[in-house]
Amino acid sequence: MQSLCPQLLSLLFVFSSLQIHQLTEACSCALSHPQDAYCNSDIVIRAKVVGKKLLKDGPFGTMRYTVKQMKMYKGFNKMQHVQHIYTDASESLCGVKFDINKYQYLITGRVFDGKVYTGLCNFNQPWERLSLAQKKGINHRYQLGCNCRIKPCHYLPCFVTSKNECLWTDMLSHFGYPGYQSRHYACIQQKEGYCSWYRGMAGRDKTTINSTDP
Template identity: 35%
Template sequence: MTWSVSSCFITLVVLFLWRVEDIAEACRCAPVHLQQAFCSADVVVSSLWSFCSFGGSKTLQKLADAPLCIFNRLFAVQTSLNHVSLLVIRAKVVGVTVGSNTKYDIQQIKMFKGPDRVIHAIFTSSSSASCGVTLETNKEYLITGQLNTAGRMHIITCNFIQYWEDLSGTQKKSLTRRYQSGCDCTIIRCSSLPCPVSTPDECLWTDWLLEDGQSGPQAKNFACLKRSDGSSSCGVTLETNKEYLITGQLNTAGRMHIITCNFIQYWEDLSGTQKKSLTRRYQSGCDCTIIRCSSLPCPVSTPDECLWTDWLLEDGQSGPQAKNFACLKRSDGSCTWYRGMAQSN
């Protein structure tokens, strides 16, 4: 083999490997908050999948093979061949046919955002390399997807697709009542500190400082909404007939206002020590400073600081220091953790 042939062979191998890597990277999607998916979608429906079929459509094949463009809020198929609108539905899957593309026949339960029509089928690529989606029959989903000019709904991996039963009550309710009112706000995913906020219409999505942001409290229970001054704030949805511990702000009009950053928790989820400390211990430690430690080393700069190391684990709010300790003053003026004991029943 001559040098020129060897070089050509090496080049072809490199190009092949690059293409494989490119395909593998194509389906990497940054996660989105359900509100982002809703606001970016022109159609939102819920459905139960009953039939899944793979049907060949030249237009759909071109859409499936088109390169993916990653946006802050949503991911769409880039194509100059078709204008693509986006939608949101709740539906159930009922059957399957296999081909170059997969067609899921669905029973649409509710259209949350989109045209005044019923979606009967959803299409996706049969190849995972082209971001094809696999749905289970007889399962109910919340689905966001694309509606092309032919009137067909197409879905890819980067769409927000989740089992309906896995959504919280707040998320389900917000699809019809809250997310729409916050579509002028921008949700910024925060996965490592510091997280800058550049404009007042932004809300920091800090669930991603923990392991799984999609299961975090902001994802499950909050919406980013406009304040009266035009800035954004993560509004709070509370359940009726539920007992809470709530911290908030009292404005000059005498109204209590709460946002995502307030401490809001079901009363039943508090430990006995936490409940007792609200009246007996926390007040005496207000001159101390609690420093959240999420990665080592964690410096202590002054003697009146206590390191909150629960965050070295998965969920700091459920850790032993959060549930059972208070940061209190010693007689020498320094602060340290003291374990509080709940009263016996």
């Protein structure tokens, strides 16, 4: 019986290691353009995270972040002011971690039972790290393209199949996200009814490009 103990311990160690590996690999998110993140969110705000508290619910708990809202860009029909953001306490379950009293964050999320929930699959970034085009997109441009469809291109050849599509090729040229289109372009519906990539610049230099030529 004593000779079996080391073997049993080894098996338990391997099993627990596999369980931990599976747990850490549990969170998987599809790549998303910031415009899609904006359009698919109930709430989009800029806020500073000023506190946190671990709530003992579920196997890993829920982290409740207290925020000081600076500006709301989307979600006025859901709530007028956001005070708390909820997320899974475990990153393996797509919980997101915010630094306290360090950055102003752009935070996107969904509203459920009067609470705002977010996670790693949402678009959450320090405001200072966003490009100028992304900030303008959050302010007003992205909402102009919520009827458009951003179509990811993972392998060539790829084509748009309807007039409301913009071909998103960051996965080809930048080995994933974030890429040039993610940081500098919005897919906007034009007066003629079709959608195309748009990049607004300072002064008179404003460029609209074809949806197949980002």
